[in-house]
Amino acid sequence: DVKVTQSSRYLVKRTGEKVFLECVQDMDHENMFWYRQDPGLGLRLIYFSYDVKMKEKGDIPEGYSVSREKKERFSLILESASTNQTSMYLCASSLPSGGVTDTQYFGPGTRLTVL
Amino acid sequence: QKEVEQNSGPLSVPEGAIASLNCTYSDRGSQSFFWYRQYSGKSPELIMSIYSNGDKEDGRFTAQLNKASQYVSLLIRDSQPSDSATYLCAAYSGGYQKVTFGIGTKLQVIP
Numbered sequence: 001d002v003k004v005t006q007s008s009r010y011l012v013k014r015t016g017e018k019v020f021l022e023c024v025q026d027m028d029h030e031n032m033f034w035y036r037q038d039p040g041l042g043l044r045l046i047y048f049s050y051d052v053k054m055k056e057k058g059d060i061p062e063g064y065s066v067s068r069e070k071k072e073r074f075s076l077i078l079e080s081a082s083t084n085q086t087s088m089y090l091c092a093s094s095l096p097s098g099g100v101t102d103t104q105y106f107g108p109g110t111r112l113t114v115l
Numbered sequence: 116q117k118e119v120e121q122n123s124g125p126l127s128v129p130e131g132a133i134a135s136l137n138c139t140y141s142d143r144g145s146q147s148f149f150w151y152r153q154y155s156g157k158s159p160e161l162i163m164s165i166y167s168n169g170d171k172e173d174g175r176f177t178a179q180l181n182k183a184s185q186y187v188s189l190l191i192r193d194s195q196p197s198d199s200a201t202y203l204c205a206a207y208s209g210g211y212q213k214v215t216f217g218i219g220t221k222l223q224v225i226p
Contacts, residue, residue, distance in 0.1 A: 033213075040123075042218035043159075043203070058213060090158055103149065104205075104214060106158040 003027070004107035006091055012113045019078040021110050023091030031094045032074035033104065034058075034066065036087040043090065049074055081114045088112075117142040119206050121217035129225050134191040136220050138204030141185070145206040148180055150189045153201045153219065163189060194224045 007022035023032065033048040035058075045058030047066040055066050063085060067075045074093075078085055088111050092104040118141040128134045136150075147166050151159035165171045165178040165187070177190040187206075191198055201219040208215075 040218070043216040045213050048213060103161055103164060106160070109158045 004091060004093055004105050006089075006107040006110050008110050009108060010111050010113075012115065013078075013081050014115050015082060017078075017081045017114075019081050019112065019114075021076040021078075021089055021091075021112070023074045023076070023093075023107055024072055025074075025093040025105070025107075026072065027093065027105075028071065029093035029095055029105075030071070031104075032068065033092040033094075034064075034074065034076045035090045035092065036060070036085075037090055037109075038087050046076065081112075083114050086112060086114045117145075117206070117208065117215045119204055119215045119217035121202075121204050121220045123218055124221040125223050126220055127223045127225055128194050130194060130196060132194050134194045134198065134222055134224070136189040136191075136202050136204075136222065138187045138189075138217055139185055140187065140204075140206045140215070142206065142208050142215070143182075143185065144208045145185075146209045147207040148178070148187045149205040149207070149214070150176075150178060150187075151203040151205065151216075153203060155200075159203055191222075194222075196224045196226050198222060199224045 004025045034046045035043045049055045049068040065077045090109045091107040094104045120139050150163040152162050153159040163178040165180045171178045175192045179188045201221045203219045204217040
């Protein structure tokens with residue numbers, strides 16, 4: 001079974017703090033993704049990575065950065081947290097493109113509240 | 116901008132009935148389609164994937180794809196209260212293209 005874990009289920013931070021969200025997958029997947037999910041807006045892609053040290057901007061990268069130093073780990077960084085970054089953050093991983101390997105497997109999510 | 120559209124619902128069906136969830140997509144180059152189920156407060160989990168026109172059945176679930184109409188649907192037979200969740204439709208266009216998710220349809224199965 002694919003397992004994707006995220007460092008925290010719930011996180012409360014203050015405005016201006018630097019926030020690190022970590023994601024680890026144990027299935028040797030090349031692709032990893034960070035999404036945020038907000039009511040009425042659905043899943044929105046922040047960044048994705050298709051290889052170590054590679055990253056691509058998604059739909060809403062502003063205010064975020066990412067790091068992928070090892071294949072199994074993909075970190076999302078909020079350089080200076082703001083209240084509008086309060087959200088559910090979901091990490092996902094998948095094998096490279098082609099057939100059933102397009103399937104994304106999600107972690108349990110981190111509910112971040114910025115005060 | 117590639118889009119996947121779903122009615123947000125809620126869609127209410129009585130227990131034992133067939134629930135029909137629908138989705139349209141804008142990118143004609145989309146190759147793969149997915150249905151994810153998401154319980155409140157939980158992360159999405161894959162329930163069906165479909166790549167070819169026609170129907171694909173898995174237990175009580177049937178996914179239907181019509182590429183000419185750019186339409187994907189999910190049928191849930193003998194709906195159970197445990198099926199109450201939000202169902203996300205997603206489309207993938209291949210290569211390094213990202214997967215595009217719909218907003219999700221909330222399904223309520225009434226006992």
